[in-house]
Amino acid sequence: MRAIVLEQYGGPEVLTMRDIPKPRTGPDEVLIRVHATALNRADLVQRQGRYPPPGKMGAYQVPGLEASGEVEAVGERVTLFQPGDRVMALLAEGGYAEYVAAHERLTMPIPENMSWEEASAIPEVFLTAFDALYNQGEARPGDAVLVHAGASGVGSAAIQLAHEGGMLVIATVGSQLKEEAARAFGADVVVNYRQEPFLPVVQRVTQNRGVDVILDFVGQQYLEANIEALAPDGTLVVIGTLSGSEGRLNLGLVLGRRLRIQGTALRSRPIERKMALVQQFLREAWPLLANGRVKPVIDRVYSLDKVADAHRYMASNQNIGKIVMAVSPATSSV
Ligand SMILES: NC(=O)c1ccc[n+]([C@@H]2O[C@H](COP(=O)([O-])OP(=O)(O)OC[C@H]3O[C@@H](n4cnc5c(N)ncnc54)[C@H](OP(=O)(O)O)[C@@H]3O)[C@@H](O)[C@H]2O)c1
Incomplete structure:
Protein backbone atom coordinates (compact mmCIF):
# COMPACT_ATOMS: atom_id res chain seq x y z
CA MET A 1 0.00 0.00 0.00
CA PRO A 123 -11.82 11.78 16.11
CA GLU A 124 -8.71 13.51 17.47
CA VAL A 125 -10.04 17.03 17.97
CA PHE A 126 -13.58 16.22 19.05
CA LEU A 127 -12.46 13.54 21.52
CA THR A 128 -9.78 15.89 22.89
CA ALA A 129 -12.18 18.82 23.21
CA PHE A 130 -15.00 16.72 24.70
CA ASP A 131 -12.68 15.06 27.21
CA ALA A 132 -10.96 18.35 28.14
CA LEU A 133 -14.23 20.14 28.67
CA TYR A 134 -16.27 17.53 30.54
CA ASN A 135 -13.85 14.98 32.04
CA GLN A 136 -10.77 17.08 32.74
CA GLY A 137 -12.44 20.46 33.23
CA GLU A 138 -15.69 19.12 34.74
CA ALA A 139 -17.58 21.91 32.96
CA ARG A 140 -21.33 22.19 33.51
CA PRO A 141 -24.17 24.09 31.91
CA GLY A 142 -24.05 27.73 32.99
CA ASP A 143 -20.25 27.72 33.46
CA ALA A 144 -18.07 30.34 31.82
CA VAL A 145 -15.40 28.72 29.65
CA LEU A 146 -12.35 30.30 28.03
CA VAL A 147 -11.12 28.54 24.88
CA HIS A 148 -7.73 29.67 23.59
CA ALA A 149 -6.76 29.16 19.91
CA GLY A 150 -10.48 29.24 19.19
CA ALA A 151 -10.09 28.65 15.46
CA SER A 152 -7.70 25.70 15.80
CA GLY A 153 -8.93 22.20 15.10
CA VAL A 154 -9.44 21.47 18.79
CA GLY A 155 -10.69 25.00 19.48
CA SER A 156 -13.36 24.81 16.77
CA ALA A 157 -14.67 21.60 18.31
CA ALA A 158 -14.45 22.89 21.89
CA ILE A 159 -16.38 26.10 21.20
CA GLN A 160 -19.21 24.19 19.54
CA LEU A 161 -19.42 21.59 22.32
CA ALA A 162 -19.33 24.22 25.07
CA HIS A 163 -21.96 26.34 23.32
CA GLU A 164 -24.14 23.30 22.83
CA GLY A 165 -23.59 22.39 26.50
CA GLY A 166 -25.14 25.67 27.64
CA MET A 167 -21.93 27.44 28.66
CA LEU A 168 -20.82 31.03 28.22
CA VAL A 169 -17.92 30.78 25.78
CA ILE A 170 -15.08 33.28 25.54
CA ALA A 171 -12.52 32.49 22.83
CA THR A 172 -9.15 33.95 21.88
CA VAL A 173 -7.85 34.05 18.31
CA GLY A 174 -5.05 35.71 16.32
CA SER A 175 -6.82 37.28 13.33
CA GLN A 176 -10.01 38.95 12.22
CA LEU A 177 -11.00 36.04 10.00
CA LYS A 178 -10.61 33.71 12.96
CA GLU A 179 -12.65 36.12 15.08
CA GLU A 180 -15.59 35.76 12.71
CA ALA A 181 -15.14 32.00 12.58
CA ALA A 182 -15.09 31.60 16.37
CA ARG A 183 -18.32 33.59 16.59
CA ALA A 184 -19.90 31.34 13.98
CA PHE A 185 -18.87 28.28 16.03
CA GLY A 186 -20.89 29.71 18.92
CA ALA A 187 -18.47 31.80 21.00
CA ASP A 188 -20.30 34.54 22.91
CA VAL A 189 -17.24 36.77 23.16
CA VAL A 190 -14.12 36.64 20.99
CA VAL A 191 -10.82 38.35 21.79
CA ASN A 192 -8.23 38.98 19.10
CA TYR A 193 -5.13 38.72 21.29
CA ARG A 194 -3.11 40.72 18.76
CA GLN A 195 -5.35 43.70 19.50
CA GLU A 196 -6.04 43.38 23.21
CA PRO A 197 -5.09 41.11 26.10
CA PHE A 198 -7.73 38.58 27.09
CA LEU A 199 -7.63 39.02 30.88
CA PRO A 200 -9.44 42.39 31.10
CA VAL A 201 -12.10 41.08 28.71
CA VAL A 202 -12.65 37.96 30.84
CA GLN A 203 -12.92 40.13 33.95
CA ARG A 204 -15.38 42.50 32.29
CA VAL A 205 -17.57 39.78 30.81
CA THR A 206 -17.70 37.76 34.03
CA GLN A 207 -18.05 40.81 36.29
CA ASN A 208 -14.67 40.03 37.86
CA ARG A 209 -15.69 36.52 38.83
CA GLY A 210 -13.48 34.80 36.24
CA VAL A 211 -14.11 31.67 34.19
CA ASP A 212 -14.77 28.20 35.54
CA VAL A 213 -12.73 26.33 32.95
CA ILE A 214 -9.90 27.30 30.62
CA LEU A 215 -8.90 25.09 27.69
CA ASP A 216 -5.34 26.16 27.00
CA PHE A 217 -2.98 25.23 24.18
CA VAL A 218 -0.62 28.17 24.55
CA GLY A 219 1.17 27.41 27.85
CA GLN A 220 4.03 29.62 28.90
CA GLN A 221 2.88 32.98 27.52
CA TYR A 222 -0.58 32.68 29.05
CA LEU A 223 0.12 30.97 32.35
CA GLU A 224 0.02 34.02 34.61
CA ALA A 225 -3.03 35.56 32.92
CA ASN A 226 -4.79 32.17 32.85
CA ILE A 227 -4.42 31.74 36.60
CA GLU A 228 -5.69 35.31 37.12
CA ALA A 229 -8.63 34.62 34.82
CA LEU A 230 -9.94 31.64 36.80
CA ALA A 231 -12.94 31.89 39.11
CA PRO A 232 -12.82 30.23 42.56
CA ASP A 233 -12.68 26.42 42.15
CA GLY A 234 -11.80 26.92 38.47
CA THR A 235 -9.73 24.53 36.38
CA LEU A 236 -6.97 25.25 33.89
CA VAL A 237 -6.83 22.35 31.45
CA VAL A 238 -3.38 22.19 29.85
CA ILE A 239 -3.83 20.65 26.39
CA GLY A 240 -0.89 22.16 24.53
CA THR A 241 2.19 24.28 25.13
CA LEU A 242 2.50 26.11 21.81
CA SER A 243 4.45 29.07 23.24
CA GLY A 244 6.65 27.04 25.61
CA SER A 245 6.17 24.96 28.72
CA GLU A 246 7.68 26.92 31.58
CA GLY A 247 6.23 29.90 33.37
CA ARG A 248 5.64 31.79 36.61
CA LEU A 249 2.92 30.38 38.78
CA ASN A 250 1.28 32.33 41.62
CA LEU A 251 0.66 29.53 44.13
CA GLY A 252 -1.06 32.04 46.41
CA LEU A 253 -3.85 32.37 43.85
CA VAL A 254 -3.97 28.62 43.30
CA LEU A 255 -4.40 28.09 47.03
CA GLY A 256 -6.67 31.02 47.78
CA ARG A 257 -9.07 30.32 44.94
CA ARG A 258 -8.81 26.51 45.23
CA LEU A 259 -7.72 26.22 41.60
CA ARG A 260 -6.86 23.06 39.68
CA ILE A 261 -4.26 22.72 36.93
CA GLN A 262 -5.09 19.61 34.97
CA GLY A 263 -2.82 18.30 32.21
CA THR A 264 -4.16 16.02 29.52
CA ALA A 265 -2.64 13.93 26.72
CA LEU A 266 -4.79 11.67 24.59
CA ARG A 267 -2.29 9.70 22.52
CA SER A 268 -0.17 8.40 25.40
N1 LIG B 1 -3.17 16.99 24.82
C1 LIG B 1 -3.77 16.36 23.83
O1 LIG B 1 -4.18 15.21 23.95
C2 LIG B 1 -3.94 17.07 22.53
C3 LIG B 1 -4.71 16.51 21.51
C4 LIG B 1 -4.90 17.24 20.33
C5 LIG B 1 -4.30 18.49 20.22
N2 LIG B 1 -3.54 18.97 21.23
C6 LIG B 1 -2.92 20.29 21.14
O2 LIG B 1 -3.92 21.24 20.88
C7 LIG B 1 -3.36 22.34 20.18
C8 LIG B 1 -4.18 22.61 18.96
O3 LIG B 1 -4.01 21.54 18.03
P1 LIG B 1 -4.67 21.63 16.58
O4 LIG B 1 -4.26 20.42 15.83
O5 LIG B 1 -6.09 21.95 16.76
O6 LIG B 1 -3.85 22.91 16.05
P2 LIG B 1 -4.04 23.91 14.83
O7 LIG B 1 -5.32 23.68 14.13
O8 LIG B 1 -2.76 23.85 14.09
O9 LIG B 1 -4.15 25.34 15.53
C9 LIG B 1 -3.15 25.88 16.32
C10 LIG B 1 -3.41 27.40 16.47
O10 LIG B 1 -2.85 27.81 17.70
C11 LIG B 1 -2.51 29.19 17.59
N3 LIG B 1 -1.12 29.38 18.04
C12 LIG B 1 -0.02 28.80 17.55
N4 LIG B 1 1.07 29.21 18.22
C13 LIG B 1 0.63 30.05 19.15
C14 LIG B 1 1.26 30.82 20.16
N5 LIG B 1 2.59 30.77 20.35
N6 LIG B 1 0.51 31.59 20.94
C15 LIG B 1 -0.83 31.65 20.76
N7 LIG B 1 -1.49 30.95 19.82
C16 LIG B 1 -0.77 30.16 19.03
C17 LIG B 1 -2.65 29.60 16.14
O11 LIG B 1 -3.89 30.28 16.00
P3 LIG B 1 -4.01 31.89 16.23
O12 LIG B 1 -3.82 32.51 14.88
O13 LIG B 1 -5.37 32.08 16.77
O14 LIG B 1 -2.92 32.26 17.17
C18 LIG B 1 -2.73 28.25 15.43
O15 LIG B 1 -3.43 28.31 14.21
C19 LIG B 1 -1.91 21.95 19.89
O16 LIG B 1 -1.09 22.52 20.88
C20 LIG B 1 -1.93 20.45 20.01
O17 LIG B 1 -0.67 19.93 20.32
C21 LIG B 1 -3.36 18.29 22.37
Whole structure:
Protein backbone atom coordinates (compact mmCIF):
# COMPACT_ATOMS: atom_id res chain seq x y z
CA MET A 1 0.00 0.00 0.00
CA ARG A 2 1.03 3.62 -0.38
CA ALA A 3 1.80 5.55 2.80
CA ILE A 4 3.56 8.70 3.89
CA VAL A 5 6.56 7.68 5.96
CA LEU A 6 9.06 9.41 8.18
CA GLU A 7 12.51 7.82 7.89
CA GLN A 8 14.31 10.81 9.34
CA TYR A 9 13.21 13.88 11.27
CA GLY A 10 13.18 17.38 9.85
CA GLY A 11 11.16 19.83 7.75
CA PRO A 12 8.07 18.99 5.66
CA GLU A 13 10.32 17.63 2.87
CA VAL A 14 11.20 14.52 4.94
CA LEU A 15 7.63 13.23 4.51
CA THR A 16 7.92 10.69 1.71
CA MET A 17 5.40 8.52 -0.14
CA ARG A 18 6.49 4.84 -0.09
CA ASP A 19 5.08 1.41 -0.79
CA ILE A 20 4.98 -0.46 2.49
CA PRO A 21 3.20 -3.64 3.65
CA LYS A 22 -0.46 -3.35 4.69
CA PRO A 23 -0.83 -3.36 8.48
CA ARG A 24 -1.64 -6.72 10.12
CA THR A 25 -5.03 -6.78 11.81
CA GLY A 26 -5.14 -7.99 15.42
CA PRO A 27 -8.05 -10.07 16.76
CA ASP A 28 -9.85 -6.99 18.18
CA GLU A 29 -9.04 -4.72 15.26
CA VAL A 30 -10.69 -3.65 12.03
CA LEU A 31 -8.70 -3.05 8.85
CA ILE A 32 -9.81 0.26 7.35
CA ARG A 33 -9.36 1.19 3.70
CA VAL A 34 -8.65 4.87 4.29
CA HIS A 35 -10.49 7.52 2.28
CA ALA A 36 -9.34 10.55 4.27
CA THR A 37 -7.07 11.47 7.15
CA ALA A 38 -6.55 14.77 8.92
CA LEU A 39 -3.57 16.71 10.22
CA ASN A 40 -2.96 17.53 13.84
CA ARG A 41 -0.43 19.88 15.38
CA ALA A 42 1.22 16.85 16.96
CA ASP A 43 2.12 15.55 13.47
CA LEU A 44 4.37 18.57 12.95
CA VAL A 45 6.11 17.96 16.25
CA GLN A 46 6.44 14.23 15.50
CA ARG A 47 8.02 15.09 12.13
CA GLN A 48 10.57 17.24 13.95
CA GLY A 49 11.48 14.31 16.20
CA ARG A 50 10.02 15.76 19.37
CA TYR A 51 6.94 13.50 19.72
CA PRO A 52 7.69 9.88 18.83
CA PRO A 53 4.69 7.55 18.77
CA PRO A 54 4.22 5.16 21.68
CA GLY A 55 5.67 1.65 21.38
CA LYS A 56 8.73 0.29 19.63
CA MET A 57 10.46 2.36 16.93
CA GLY A 58 10.74 0.62 13.54
CA ALA A 59 12.75 1.68 10.46
CA TYR A 60 10.11 4.31 9.75
CA GLN A 61 6.99 5.90 11.22
CA VAL A 62 3.67 6.51 9.51
CA PRO A 63 2.12 9.62 11.11
CA GLY A 64 -1.62 10.25 11.34
CA LEU A 65 -3.83 10.26 14.44
CA GLU A 66 -7.21 9.82 12.75
CA ALA A 67 -8.77 8.47 9.59
CA SER A 68 -12.07 7.69 7.95
CA GLY A 69 -12.81 4.89 5.52
CA GLU A 70 -14.45 1.58 4.85
CA VAL A 71 -13.96 -1.55 6.91
CA GLU A 72 -12.23 -4.06 4.66
CA ALA A 73 -11.68 -6.91 7.12
CA VAL A 74 -12.24 -7.61 10.80
CA GLY A 75 -10.27 -9.57 13.40
CA GLU A 76 -11.74 -12.78 14.80
CA ARG A 77 -13.01 -11.21 18.05
CA VAL A 78 -14.59 -8.12 16.47
CA THR A 79 -18.32 -7.81 17.11
CA LEU A 80 -19.09 -4.12 16.54
CA PHE A 81 -18.26 -3.75 12.83
CA GLN A 82 -18.32 -5.71 9.60
CA PRO A 83 -16.74 -5.31 6.17
CA GLY A 84 -18.30 -2.45 4.23
CA ASP A 85 -19.09 -0.29 7.30
CA ARG A 86 -18.25 3.42 7.03
CA VAL A 87 -16.07 4.28 10.02
CA MET A 88 -13.77 6.86 11.58
CA ALA A 89 -11.06 5.93 14.06
CA LEU A 90 -8.79 7.40 16.70
CA LEU A 91 -5.22 6.23 16.02
CA ALA A 92 -1.89 6.44 17.80
CA GLU A 93 -0.18 6.50 14.37
CA GLY A 94 -0.63 5.25 10.80
CA GLY A 95 -3.41 7.46 9.40
CA TYR A 96 -1.36 8.81 6.46
CA ALA A 97 -1.80 5.57 4.51
CA GLU A 98 -4.16 3.62 2.27
CA TYR A 99 -4.90 1.14 5.05
CA VAL A 100 -4.79 1.32 8.81
CA ALA A 101 -5.74 -1.11 11.58
CA ALA A 102 -7.70 0.23 14.55
CA HIS A 103 -9.09 -1.35 17.70
CA GLU A 104 -12.85 -1.78 17.26
CA ARG A 105 -13.46 0.21 20.45
CA LEU A 106 -11.47 3.16 19.07
CA THR A 107 -13.56 3.03 15.91
CA MET A 108 -16.87 4.85 15.43
CA PRO A 109 -19.57 4.69 12.79
CA ILE A 110 -19.73 7.73 10.50
CA PRO A 111 -22.98 9.65 10.90
CA GLU A 112 -25.25 9.37 7.86
CA ASN A 113 -24.75 11.96 5.12
CA MET A 114 -21.29 12.87 6.37
CA SER A 115 -18.44 12.84 3.83
CA TRP A 116 -15.18 10.94 4.29
CA GLU A 117 -13.38 14.28 4.64
CA GLU A 118 -15.72 15.53 7.36
CA ALA A 119 -15.52 12.24 9.25
CA SER A 120 -11.72 12.20 9.19
CA ALA A 121 -11.72 15.60 10.89
CA ILE A 122 -13.62 14.36 13.94
CA PRO A 123 -11.82 11.78 16.11
CA GLU A 124 -8.71 13.51 17.47
CA VAL A 125 -10.04 17.03 17.97
CA PHE A 126 -13.58 16.22 19.05
CA LEU A 127 -12.46 13.54 21.52
CA THR A 128 -9.78 15.89 22.89
CA ALA A 129 -12.18 18.82 23.21
CA PHE A 130 -15.00 16.72 24.70
CA ASP A 131 -12.68 15.06 27.21
CA ALA A 132 -10.96 18.35 28.14
CA LEU A 133 -14.23 20.14 28.67
CA TYR A 134 -16.27 17.53 30.54
CA ASN A 135 -13.85 14.98 32.04
CA GLN A 136 -10.77 17.08 32.74
CA GLY A 137 -12.44 20.46 33.23
CA GLU A 138 -15.69 19.12 34.74
CA ALA A 139 -17.58 21.91 32.96
CA ARG A 140 -21.33 22.19 33.51
CA PRO A 141 -24.17 24.09 31.91
CA GLY A 142 -24.05 27.73 32.99
CA ASP A 143 -20.25 27.72 33.46
CA ALA A 144 -18.07 30.34 31.82
CA VAL A 145 -15.40 28.72 29.65
CA LEU A 146 -12.35 30.30 28.03
CA VAL A 147 -11.12 28.54 24.88
CA HIS A 148 -7.73 29.67 23.59
CA ALA A 149 -6.76 29.16 19.91
CA GLY A 150 -10.48 29.24 19.19
CA ALA A 151 -10.09 28.65 15.46
CA SER A 152 -7.70 25.70 15.80
CA GLY A 153 -8.93 22.20 15.10
CA VAL A 154 -9.44 21.47 18.79
CA GLY A 155 -10.69 25.00 19.48
CA SER A 156 -13.36 24.81 16.77
CA ALA A 157 -14.67 21.60 18.31
CA ALA A 158 -14.45 22.89 21.89
CA ILE A 159 -16.38 26.10 21.20
CA GLN A 160 -19.21 24.19 19.54
CA LEU A 161 -19.42 21.59 22.32
CA ALA A 162 -19.33 24.22 25.07
CA HIS A 163 -21.96 26.34 23.32
CA GLU A 164 -24.14 23.30 22.83
CA GLY A 165 -23.59 22.39 26.50
CA GLY A 166 -25.14 25.67 27.64
CA MET A 167 -21.93 27.44 28.66
CA LEU A 168 -20.82 31.03 28.22
CA VAL A 169 -17.92 30.78 25.78
CA ILE A 170 -15.08 33.28 25.54
CA ALA A 171 -12.52 32.49 22.83
CA THR A 172 -9.15 33.95 21.88
CA VAL A 173 -7.85 34.05 18.31
CA GLY A 174 -5.05 35.71 16.32
CA SER A 175 -6.82 37.28 13.33
CA GLN A 176 -10.01 38.95 12.22
CA LEU A 177 -11.00 36.04 10.00
CA LYS A 178 -10.61 33.71 12.96
CA GLU A 179 -12.65 36.12 15.08
CA GLU A 180 -15.59 35.76 12.71
CA ALA A 181 -15.14 32.00 12.58
CA ALA A 182 -15.09 31.60 16.37
CA ARG A 183 -18.32 33.59 16.59
CA ALA A 184 -19.90 31.34 13.98
CA PHE A 185 -18.87 28.28 16.03
CA GLY A 186 -20.89 29.71 18.92
CA ALA A 187 -18.47 31.80 21.00
CA ASP A 188 -20.30 34.54 22.91
CA VAL A 189 -17.24 36.77 23.16
CA VAL A 190 -14.12 36.64 20.99
CA VAL A 191 -10.82 38.35 21.79
CA ASN A 192 -8.23 38.98 19.10
CA TYR A 193 -5.13 38.72 21.29
CA ARG A 194 -3.11 40.72 18.76
CA GLN A 195 -5.35 43.70 19.50
CA GLU A 196 -6.04 43.38 23.21
CA PRO A 197 -5.09 41.11 26.10
CA PHE A 198 -7.73 38.58 27.09
CA LEU A 199 -7.63 39.02 30.88
CA PRO A 200 -9.44 42.39 31.10
CA VAL A 201 -12.10 41.08 28.71
CA VAL A 202 -12.65 37.96 30.84
CA GLN A 203 -12.92 40.13 33.95
CA ARG A 204 -15.38 42.50 32.29
CA VAL A 205 -17.57 39.78 30.81
CA THR A 206 -17.70 37.76 34.03
CA GLN A 207 -18.05 40.81 36.29
CA ASN A 208 -14.67 40.03 37.86
CA ARG A 209 -15.69 36.52 38.83
CA GLY A 210 -13.48 34.80 36.24
CA VAL A 211 -14.11 31.67 34.19
CA ASP A 212 -14.77 28.20 35.54
CA VAL A 213 -12.73 26.33 32.95
CA ILE A 214 -9.90 27.30 30.62
CA LEU A 215 -8.90 25.09 27.69
CA ASP A 216 -5.34 26.16 27.00
CA PHE A 217 -2.98 25.23 24.18
CA VAL A 218 -0.62 28.17 24.55
CA GLY A 219 1.17 27.41 27.85
CA GLN A 220 4.03 29.62 28.90
CA GLN A 221 2.88 32.98 27.52
CA TYR A 222 -0.58 32.68 29.05
CA LEU A 223 0.12 30.97 32.35
CA GLU A 224 0.02 34.02 34.61
CA ALA A 225 -3.03 35.56 32.92
CA ASN A 226 -4.79 32.17 32.85
CA ILE A 227 -4.42 31.74 36.60
CA GLU A 228 -5.69 35.31 37.12
CA ALA A 229 -8.63 34.62 34.82
CA LEU A 230 -9.94 31.64 36.80
CA ALA A 231 -12.94 31.89 39.11
CA PRO A 232 -12.82 30.23 42.56
CA ASP A 233 -12.68 26.42 42.15
CA GLY A 234 -11.80 26.92 38.47
CA THR A 235 -9.73 24.53 36.38
CA LEU A 236 -6.97 25.25 33.89
CA VAL A 237 -6.83 22.35 31.45
CA VAL A 238 -3.38 22.19 29.85
CA ILE A 239 -3.83 20.65 26.39
CA GLY A 240 -0.89 22.16 24.53
CA THR A 241 2.19 24.28 25.13
CA LEU A 242 2.50 26.11 21.81
CA SER A 243 4.45 29.07 23.24
CA GLY A 244 6.65 27.04 25.61
CA SER A 245 6.17 24.96 28.72
CA GLU A 246 7.68 26.92 31.58
CA GLY A 247 6.23 29.90 33.37
CA ARG A 248 5.64 31.79 36.61
CA LEU A 249 2.92 30.38 38.78
CA ASN A 250 1.28 32.33 41.62
CA LEU A 251 0.66 29.53 44.13
CA GLY A 252 -1.06 32.04 46.41
CA LEU A 253 -3.85 32.37 43.85
CA VAL A 254 -3.97 28.62 43.30
CA LEU A 255 -4.40 28.09 47.03
CA GLY A 256 -6.67 31.02 47.78
CA ARG A 257 -9.07 30.32 44.94
CA ARG A 258 -8.81 26.51 45.23
CA LEU A 259 -7.72 26.22 41.60
CA ARG A 260 -6.86 23.06 39.68
CA ILE A 261 -4.26 22.72 36.93
CA GLN A 262 -5.09 19.61 34.97
CA GLY A 263 -2.82 18.30 32.21
CA THR A 264 -4.16 16.02 29.52
CA ALA A 265 -2.64 13.93 26.72
CA LEU A 266 -4.79 11.67 24.59
CA ARG A 267 -2.29 9.70 22.52
CA SER A 268 -0.17 8.40 25.40
CA ARG A 269 -3.16 7.38 27.53
CA PRO A 270 -3.52 3.64 28.22
CA ILE A 271 -5.68 2.06 25.50
CA GLU A 272 -8.37 0.97 28.01
CA ARG A 273 -8.92 4.61 28.98
CA LYS A 274 -9.01 5.70 25.35
CA MET A 275 -11.59 3.01 24.62
CA ALA A 276 -13.71 4.16 27.57
CA LEU A 277 -13.52 7.74 26.29
CA VAL A 278 -14.57 6.74 22.76
CA GLN A 279 -17.55 4.79 24.14
CA GLN A 280 -18.54 7.76 26.35
CA PHE A 281 -18.19 10.09 23.35
CA LEU A 282 -20.43 7.81 21.26
CA ARG A 283 -23.15 8.02 23.91
CA GLU A 284 -22.87 11.71 24.79
CA ALA A 285 -21.45 13.66 21.83
CA TRP A 286 -21.77 11.54 18.67
CA PRO A 287 -25.55 12.22 18.53
CA LEU A 288 -24.79 15.96 18.25
CA LEU A 289 -22.67 15.25 15.16
CA ALA A 290 -25.34 12.93 13.76
CA ASN A 291 -28.08 15.55 14.09
CA GLY A 292 -25.87 18.38 12.85
CA ARG A 293 -25.87 20.43 16.08
CA VAL A 294 -22.06 20.34 15.98
CA LYS A 295 -19.97 19.96 12.84
CA PRO A 296 -16.40 19.22 11.88
CA VAL A 297 -14.84 22.36 10.45
CA ILE A 298 -12.69 21.84 7.37
CA ASP A 299 -10.34 24.54 6.18
CA ARG A 300 -9.06 22.72 3.10
CA VAL A 301 -8.42 19.33 1.58
CA TYR A 302 -5.09 18.26 0.11
CA SER A 303 -4.32 14.99 -1.62
CA LEU A 304 -2.04 12.66 0.30
CA ASP A 305 0.91 13.31 -2.00
CA LYS A 306 0.73 17.02 -1.09
CA VAL A 307 1.41 16.24 2.57
CA ALA A 308 4.43 18.58 2.74
CA ASP A 309 2.27 21.52 1.58
CA ALA A 310 -0.37 20.56 4.13
CA HIS A 311 2.25 20.62 6.92
CA ARG A 312 3.58 23.99 5.74
CA TYR A 313 0.08 25.41 5.74
CA MET A 314 -0.58 24.27 9.30
CA ALA A 315 2.77 25.68 10.44
CA SER A 316 1.75 29.07 9.01
CA ASN A 317 -1.11 29.22 11.59
CA GLN A 318 -3.66 30.21 8.95
CA ASN A 319 -6.03 27.26 9.17
CA ILE A 320 -9.51 27.67 10.58
CA GLY A 321 -10.52 24.21 11.71
CA LYS A 322 -9.02 21.13 10.16
CA ILE A 323 -6.64 20.39 7.31
CA VAL A 324 -7.67 17.13 5.67
CA MET A 325 -5.87 14.83 3.24
CA ALA A 326 -7.93 12.83 0.78
CA VAL A 327 -6.45 9.44 0.15
CA SER A 328 -8.26 9.07 -3.18
CA PRO A 329 -6.78 11.98 -5.18
CA ALA A 330 -9.97 12.75 -7.12
CA THR A 331 -11.57 14.53 -4.14
CA SER A 332 -8.72 16.94 -3.43
CA SER A 333 -9.48 20.67 -3.69
CA VAL A 334 -5.85 21.86 -3.63
N1 LIG B 1 -3.17 16.99 24.82
C1 LIG B 1 -3.77 16.36 23.83
O1 LIG B 1 -4.18 15.21 23.95
C2 LIG B 1 -3.94 17.07 22.53
C3 LIG B 1 -4.71 16.51 21.51
C4 LIG B 1 -4.90 17.24 20.33
C5 LIG B 1 -4.30 18.49 20.22
N2 LIG B 1 -3.54 18.97 21.23
C6 LIG B 1 -2.92 20.29 21.14
O2 LIG B 1 -3.92 21.24 20.88
C7 LIG B 1 -3.36 22.34 20.18
C8 LIG B 1 -4.18 22.61 18.96
O3 LIG B 1 -4.01 21.54 18.03
P1 LIG B 1 -4.67 21.63 16.58
O4 LIG B 1 -4.26 20.42 15.83
O5 LIG B 1 -6.09 21.95 16.76
O6 LIG B 1 -3.85 22.91 16.05
P2 LIG B 1 -4.04 23.91 14.83
O7 LIG B 1 -5.32 23.68 14.13
O8 LIG B 1 -2.76 23.85 14.09
O9 LIG B 1 -4.15 25.34 15.53
C9 LIG B 1 -3.15 25.88 16.32
C10 LIG B 1 -3.41 27.40 16.47
O10 LIG B 1 -2.85 27.81 17.70
C11 LIG B 1 -2.51 29.19 17.59
N3 LIG B 1 -1.12 29.38 18.04
C12 LIG B 1 -0.02 28.80 17.55
N4 LIG B 1 1.07 29.21 18.22
C13 LIG B 1 0.63 30.05 19.15
C14 LIG B 1 1.26 30.82 20.16
N5 LIG B 1 2.59 30.77 20.35
N6 LIG B 1 0.51 31.59 20.94
C15 LIG B 1 -0.83 31.65 20.76
N7 LIG B 1 -1.49 30.95 19.82
C16 LIG B 1 -0.77 30.16 19.03
C17 LIG B 1 -2.65 29.60 16.14
O11 LIG B 1 -3.89 30.28 16.00
P3 LIG B 1 -4.01 31.89 16.23
O12 LIG B 1 -3.82 32.51 14.88
O13 LIG B 1 -5.37 32.08 16.77
O14 LIG B 1 -2.92 32.26 17.17
C18 LIG B 1 -2.73 28.25 15.43
O15 LIG B 1 -3.43 28.31 14.21
C19 LIG B 1 -1.91 21.95 19.89
O16 LIG B 1 -1.09 22.52 20.88
C20 LIG B 1 -1.93 20.45 20.01
O17 LIG B 1 -0.67 19.93 20.32
C21 LIG B 1 -3.36 18.29 22.37
